Amino acid sequence: MDLNFTESERAFRNECRGWLVANVPQGVLPSGDTRDGFARHLEWENRLFDARWAAVSWPREYGGREATLVEWLIFEEEYYRAGAPSRVTQNGIFLLAPTLFEFGTDEQKERILRPMARGDVTWGQAWSEPNAGSDLASLKSTARRVDGGWRLTGQKTWSTRAAFCDMAYGLFRTDPGETRHRGLTYFMFPLKGDGVTVRGVDRLDGDEGFAEIFLEDLFVPDADVIGEVDQGWRVAMQTTSSERGLSLRSPGRFMATADRLIDLFGRSEGADPTLRDQVVRTWMDAQAYRWFTFETVTRMMDGDSIGADSSMNKVFWSDMDVRTHETALALIGEALEFDEGSPSAVDGGHWMKGFQFSLAGPIYAGTNEIQRNIIAERVLGLPRK
Amino acid sequence: MDLNFTESERAFRNECRGWLVANVPQGVLPSGDTRDGFARHLEWENRLFDARWAAVSWPREYGGREATLVEWLIFEEEYYRAGAPSRVTQNGIFLLAPTLFEFGTDEQKERILRPMARGDVTWGQAWSEPNAGSDLASLKSTARRVDGGWRLTGQKTWSTRAAFCDMAYGLFRTDPGETRHRGLTYFMFPLKGDGVTVRGVDRLDGDEGFAEIFLEDLFVPDADVIGEVDQGWRVAMQTTSSERGLSLRSPGRFMATADRLIDLFGRSEGADPTLRDQVVRTWMDAQAYRWFTFETVTRMMDGDSIGADSSMNKVFWSDMDVRTHETALALIGEALEFDEGSPSAVDGGHWMKGFQFSLAGPIYAGTNEIQRNIIAERVLGLPRK
Amino acid sequence: MRFAFTDDQKMLRDTVREVLQRECTPDVVRQVWEGQGEGAASVWGTLAETGVIGMMATEASGGMSMTEVDSVLLFEETGYAALPGPLVDTLAVGVPLLEAAATESQRDRYLEAAVAGELRVVAVAEGEDTVAYAITPDVLVAQRASQTYCVPWDEVAATAETSVDRARHLAKVSFEASDPHRMRNDVDHEALWALAKRRATVATSAQLVGLSRRMLDMSVAYVKDREQFGKPIGAQQAVKHRLADALIQQEFARPMAYRAAWSLATEAPSVEVDVSMAKAYASDAAKFVARQALQVHGAIGYTIEYDLHMWMKRVWALAASHGDAAHHRALIAEHIL
């Protein structure tokens, strides 16, 4: 056990900190979940990629640095510490890319990864359907075999930022004779052109962060199938577990939020004494999440797969994030009502916006109820029925 | 709406307070859940009955005062305020008596009620069996028809104070052809004599508060069947709902505990500021429980039955009681470890004892999980399956 | 001891409930979000016809001499409907203040109209400067330098603020404290405003209880209907227990609001503590219910096309206004510790 960072890890941190200090845009960009904010964020993603910071853990040939998982965590700590913009390429880099690395062909990796990481081609996930949320396996969208490819028909929903993205990925039933987890195939498909209609849906916080996707006989070539036909469920599970796991929520984000909360507390005179304890708990939780993560990452670097443990991870960070923002709002008191853009809003109203964003945590990427079922059944071994 | 007490209610309170001040034994009696403590408590029950305070809401002919529900709540407030001994006749007066008043014959009421209330004949409940706890309807004990009565065979468990009691009551299957809720009959039976063995079981807090009852061909006359043969489930439900409901946990008890907690807080220098808020919450919860109860009681006096609402009542008081004692232990700090009888114990160690007792609240009389199911299904109307 | 409302009180509650059910639909609330107040104005008009807006004024002033016990159920209903409009400031604060402190000319100019519901009042006490529903008011009643002023809205300088609940149309107000607007001098302004604040706090608590009930109703309906894994999600124990806990919190908060209303109406000695308990419970319960409601709805509840968010955001705003739960528990601590 050595909980100090190595020489080279410290060097990595310094290089990364130096670049971020010099390059992070001044001031806050408009939300990446709005149309023009999305565009502004893509400019940033370009610079990030050109400096090879867009996907540090990727192989060099695709624009990465072959960083270790620890180095990736260091990058994330520095990234959030520097207050750098949120990553609108996230659904590609963190959700689709791991699947491509495991199941994709060389042609697919060659064609897709670099433009994805640079933000030249943007990706949204298309998992849920109106009647297939927690119960993903009940999805109804189909893919019909045609000459040289497939025709996709159906409806996807809660597709993050799909209103602005170029491409999406999701599951479609390729074997109409099969049900549930069988006979599904993993497709990549365009969000523009004939056969596809995208309708933006406004989120709780007012941003157009969601979209519904309507597909009608949309043609997709065989080259855009990932993994084997009818084996989509296995392929997708790899991605959803990375959605739940490390890749979506690295500790750096919560450590930065905890530091901002401590700063807010320092500015709150006469705050209720119970809130002092809440602020400390928030900081401690971010620390606990950090060390839990370093322990997990060490295990992964030793070759273990984390599997169902990622469900513990997801429940912890999502509940922590809600508590953190509730504490901030309690500190702000009556002024919490002043929303983004309101002259009297505290810290530009971003705590209320962050609170609303945090409320999505226990819901998406598998509700925390589903996660607790997984923990009980797969980690503790309790009976399913 | 008039939330002041009436002239006669105030008079009732004064009479009751006066008598208690004059008669409550000095100092704390040994626990009523120990053999000798039980005897000491019975002396007190005798005096209580002879002064007609043992069951104030009962008809005068059985030693009561025909008190209204509000007057009963006033009695309870004064009883706990005076620090009077816990009621070892509780399982008779509050659980069996309501059943007798609703389903009992005149002969049964005549024979049973007065000795029960005076503590001359003591009663324990015998609901659970080793494999029938939350799932009471799965009980296995049987009653076989014989000349002039029945022969009871089987095992009951978690029978409160049965190790010291004279009699018990519970359900037995009288129709071997039936299952679950059907074919059960409600019996009263002796805990001494041939065919019955009682084994005391020590509780978490060290008191011999539980007992297992082993029955083998125990004869019970027809006169000790309550309600109709094979209709025991309906009869029992009346009792268990009163066990969950008002009768078991009147607000006075929690108001008195909250006052003792405030006193403890006053004696705790340098207590953590978050505990101050916890103490206030405790006091508020006792108040909320009081007003919720007065509202419920008004509805009952207007002729409504509370039904599944009693499940809300049970979850609230049992969770409140645990939080209250957790707060007290947090105030006591490291010294919480000193148990009853330890020279350095704070307040004689009764907070730790009370804490352990409070932990039974969410378990007995139908676990809070069962209660929440009932609330969801019967009050909110959510689907069972 | 009798903790129940009279049949008359329940009848009045039912009247208002029907009006709101019929006229104050979620679409009407949504229109106010989008700056269109017509729908809400016509609801206000219908409520005015029932006479409730001036209910606390004496008969002499055209009112019904009713008390906080009569109005608490109505505020609960307006919470259930998420009624957008300055009803608390007008019914619970403005009308009583006008009757107590209006000069002759102010009586003629404002009181009768306010009682008739033709005049919307917004109010700010000493040290406050933010009012809600600032798109539609007619007059501002304000406590400044231990005096009370009644200022026509067109003489008030108002700068808009954005509430997370867009239906609330906040504004910071200032005005010239000139003689013609000053109210009567021969009254105890401190006492009047202390009472006014308590009335507003209890009315807001009742609205929070009503908001909770509506979110819970929405949730129950949704989880009975929404199917996953081949059955309604409402059959899942985790969902059942969330909503059972939500119901418990709401049902224990409710009598505390009623109790506080009664203590106000009867000037009970415990009134300060009772008002604080009402607000503390109503605020915590409503926030808890909102949280459970969103969680059982899942993604659909996270959109602004679905109605739930309008109720949640009203809860976040009202739970923090008139003192949040921690603030009121601290007040109670001073009384009992």
Added chain:
Amino acid sequence: MRFAFTDDQKMLRDTVREVLQRECTPDVVRQVWEGQGEGAASVWGTLAETGVIGMMATEASGGMSMTEVDSVLLFEETGYAALPGPLVDTLAVGVPLLEAAATESQRDRYLEAAVAGELRVVAVAEGEDTVAYAITPDVLVAQRASQTYCVPWDEVAATAETSVDRARHLAKVSFEASDPHRMRNDVDHEALWALAKRRATVATSAQLVGLSRRMLDMSVAYVKDREQFGKPIGAQQAVKHRLADALIQQEFARPMAYRAAWSLATEAPSVEVDVSMAKAYASDAAKFVARQALQVHGAIGYTIEYDLHMWMKRVWALAASHGDAAHHRALIAEHIL
């Protein structure tokens, strides 16, 4: 950055685990409740043979020069087994103190024996006077008036106290602070005891983590086996979610104990905060797990015939000792706020 134990550390952990599994059965713990220490004494003896009791002493003193990182896993195992005996005071406090401050004669008389596990040490710092496992100790190490004393138990005046955990056999101690018992003068007693307290706090945190794991294991086994309504109660979602939450709290508390052990072993600048975080998380997690364990067991867990209560009561005692969670969060607040 590498957050993992070495194979040697895990092997030593496994050795101790097997010893405890074989010898420190619940019956042995129960015997100590009833005042019979033989079983526990023989467990102690076997542990001594493995050399772990003196592991922190230098080779020169017959130890293994091991660190807190080596011992933290062992304390976790002794928590899992609810081992009754002054292992924290002997291994983490007594032996290092003796090595650092024993006079020549004290070294001869006590150190070697303690390292060999033949001497049970109990310890009290300045301002403390309560020791646990007072039925079996051989020597008391005490900080008094900025000096350290090493007093044979037969010269200690001990008055028994009753712990809620009967296995802990508490006693209040006093003794005559006489020269022959005084330890060396040329050492920094403040620093030694500050370190000793941190070691005891981390060791206790690790025991709490182990206690949690055992209670959770008992619960999982019980709910898989216990049937109600025709299926194991462990198939009920409410039970699943309780135990899932218990596991999460335990699994996040565990690395904090390891982290604190490492900070002690490496004298990391963050050691104070790390030690407090370890105890705060371990205490809260263990109390939470105890609560869930009892609830899923129901009445059976509420009896003293069943083993669970011995683990719960150990948790209640240890969670409050060496500073409870609130105490340690307050310490952390001074560092970060």
